[in-house]
Amino acid sequence: MLRYVLVMLLLFGHSASAHEMVPTYPKLEPAYVEGLYKTTMTMFNKRPEVEYYEIGVFTSDWKPIPFVSNYKVYKVPYLSTVSFDIYVRSEDRYDVTYICSVSKLRQSSRTRTAVSSKICSKVKRLGE
Amino acid sequence: MFNLKTGTVAALLVLSAGAGYAQDTPINGTVQSRCIIQTDQPGIYGNPNAYTLSTTNSDGGSPPVIRVDVTLAAAYYVDITAPSEFSSSPSLPDVVTWAGDTSVKTMSDSTTMGGYETGKLETGYTDRYDLTATGSTWFQTTSTATMGGSKAFPGGNYTALVEAACIAK
Numbered sequence: 001m002l003r004y005v006l007v008m009l010l011l012f013g014h015s016a017s018a019h020e021m022v023p024t025y026p027k028l029e030p031a032y033v034e035g036l037y038k039t040t041m042t043m044f045n046k047r048p049e050v051e052y053y054e055i056g057v058f059t060s061d062w063k064p065i066p067f068v069s070n071y072k073v074y075k076v077p078y079l080s081t082v083s084f085d086i087y088v089r090s091e092d093r094y095d096v097t098y099i100c101s102v103s104k105l106r107q108s109s110r111t112r113t114a115v116s117s118k119i120c121s122k123v124k125r126l127g128e
Numbered sequence: 129m130f131n132l133k134t135g136t137v138a139a140l141l142v143l144s145a146g147a148g149y150a151q152d153t154p155i156n157g158t159v160q161s162r163c164i165i166q167t168d169q170p171g172i173y174g175n176p177n178a179y180t181l182s183t184t185n186s187d188g189g190s191p192p193v194i195r196v197d198v199t200l201a202a203a204y205y206v207d208i209t210a211p212s213e214f215s216s217s218p219s220l221p222d223v224v225t226w227a228g229d230t231s232v233k234t235m236s237d238s239t240t241m242g243g244y245e246t247g248k249l250e251t252g253y254t255d256r257y258d259l260t261a262t263g264s265t266w267f268q269t270t271s272t273a274t275m276g277g278s279k280a281f282p283g284g285n286y287t288a289l290v291e292a293a294c295i296a297k
Contacts, residue, residue, distance in 0.1 A: 019164070024161045024200065098296075100295075114171055114215075115192060115290050117165040117167075117293075118293035119293070119295075121296050122295075122296035
């Protein structure tokens, strides 16, 4: 039976690895460019097997909202912090609800992980 | 006389330096509310028979354990989704049937978090937990893949993904 390979879901058992993003409740503020609103997010990567995180902006129904940032997939080296600005159109600002970061896993990596982590912050409105 | 003056000044300087003025040196820090997803334990598929891969301990596997830390009560929910496909595998001879479930393995405060498991919402392979208290919760996900027609899984590497999402409320 051993000739059938017993294979791993996760290969990083020796240490905890973490993904976090702040703030939990970002605020959209007018940008220096007319017609745009912006907010700044910060990611911290303590997952040695993950180097890249993709960001996304969504409505309350999880429909994607167009946004501009330096990159859509950020390289966040292990144990480092990356801050980034997100710009959305003024007409979309009331629809923006979630700003998420998702770990990007390398299929070719020797050390594949089996946990995809996603953290979503929520843009709160007055009264929420 | 000159030597006496110089010596006195030097002594005063030494004394004043040695006395050392007490000063408060602040260490500043801000704790932002956040949710942290951690991979605490690897998941391993055991192979109890030719046509089954399972993370259950009795099948020779090991379920993955995900720890979620929150620093703000009632601000997040967490969705944990068991695998429903392989993200990488050899070519398969038949359709694979999946089963999976997530449960709370342990928690940092059983008084405030004791209701997490009974209060979870299950939708398909996804279990949603309302994180109503601050602290750490460890979640365990079991996964079983069964090859159709009792055909054998071909030899090779199999990887499946557990998705953990922490979403602000």
